[in-house]
Amino acid sequence: LKMNYKNRIKGSVICLFFMGVVLVSCQHEVKVEQHKLAGDALGTTFHITYLGKEQDSFLSKVDSIVFAVNHSLSTYQQNSLLSSFNANSEKMWEDPNEAKYLESDRKHFVKMIQLSKDIALKTANAFDPSAKLLFDEYMRAKKVMEYMQQDAVDYGLSHMGMQKVQLDVNGIPYKLDSLVQMNFNAIAKGYLVDLIAEYLDYYGVTNYMVEVGGEMRLSGKNGEGKAWKIGINVPEIGARPTDFFKVLEIENSALATSGNYQNFYIVDGKTVGHTLDPRTGKPVLSDLKSVSILHKNCAVADAYATACMVLGLAESRELISRDSTVSAYFIYEMWGELKGEFIE
Numbered sequence: 306l307k308m309n310y311k312n313r314i315k316g317s318v319i320c321l322f323f324m325g326v327v328l329v330s331c332q333h334e335v336k337v338e339q340h341k342l343a344g345d346a347l348g349t350t351f352h353i354t355y356l357g358k359e360q361d362s363f364l365s366k367v368d369s370i371v372f373a374v375n376h377s378l379s380t381y382q383q384n385s386l387l388s389s390f391n392a393n394s395e396k397m398w399e400d401p402n403e404a405k406y407l408e409s410d411r412k413h414f415v416k417m418i419q420l421s422k423d424i425a426l427k428t429a430n431a432f433d434p435s436a437k438l439l440f441d442e443y444m445r446a447k448k449v450m451e452y453m454q455q456d457a458v459d460y461g462l463s464h465m466g467m468q469k470v471q472l473d474v475n476g477i478p479y480k481l482d483s484l485v486q487m488n489f490n491a492i493a494k495g496y497l498v499d500l501i502a503e504y505l506d507y508y509g510v511t512n513y514m515v516e517v518g519g520e521m522r523l524s525g526k527n528g529e530g531k532a533w534k535i536g537i538n539v540p541e542i543g544a545r546p547t548d549f550f551k552v553l554e555i556e557n558s559a560l561a562t563s564g565n566y567q568n569f570y571i572v573d574g575k576t577v578g579h580t581l582d583p584r585t586g587k588p589v590l591s592d593l594k595s596v597s598i599l600h601k602n603c604a605v606a607d608a609y610a611t612a613c614m615v616l617g618l619a620e621s622r623e624l625i626s627r628d629s630t631v632s633a634y635f636i637y638e639m640w641g642e643l644k645g646e647f648i649e
Contacts, residue, residue, distance in 0.1 A: 349518035377410035495607025559603035
């Protein structure tokens, strides 16, 4: 890890700024000692705030969790389980001797496959991690500021689909299409949040906030003895990090936020959004400006936030309304004005 640290805070709480959301708790007296951990994970950063007795072993354990998830799900590490699976034609490895080495990472990989299959089904494939070939073409096009090439889109569409990734009788993932590749970026951060939160739960920590790259899980109360307050940023270019459109008070829930107002590029005067619809292979600019999903598990919230940005406001309303385990706060534009809507 490039950075990891811990500190102890009393007296006042420093605001933490994340992508699209802000932990709101500034300049108030803290009644309970808080401890903070931070470091690098999955190409971004993590921040942990927990209350109560300081545990010196927490940082090293969190680092080990981060290492395991990176080694299993990272698209940047050449030797990760995911990279190996993407590179090989059928199984996770060509050399059977590697199987034992990869065994410890397989549980994370299998969990991501199982959860992704379930969410892909529930979202009518608006969420589909098997669309890596399409994502790679999008990144190529963005780099040179042009539209995605149709032949590359057609190729990506023909070699994707979570139904093409299966588990054998021993729980080993394999491909029905040797060219399928996966990218768990839209769910892995949330999954890591869940793993860290479950570790804190196991050791009896009841009041905490765990955040990875803007996705978070909150338990119990903050240092003021109140619900955690999370500010959702105004989804407009030029808005300051402290410009909140909505402040949510959260206890015992995960939160994931996605938006389409920051990462885009221009081709021939037209805006190309960064949200990729895996069903068409093309970028979409939906009428939703920002989506914040609440669920007990951050991995689910993370994936649903991505799916809603693909589906747009009307279909997302239907999706959230028929799933009693998920709530959402939508920000959208109507007649030139930003509107907010909470759906349970």
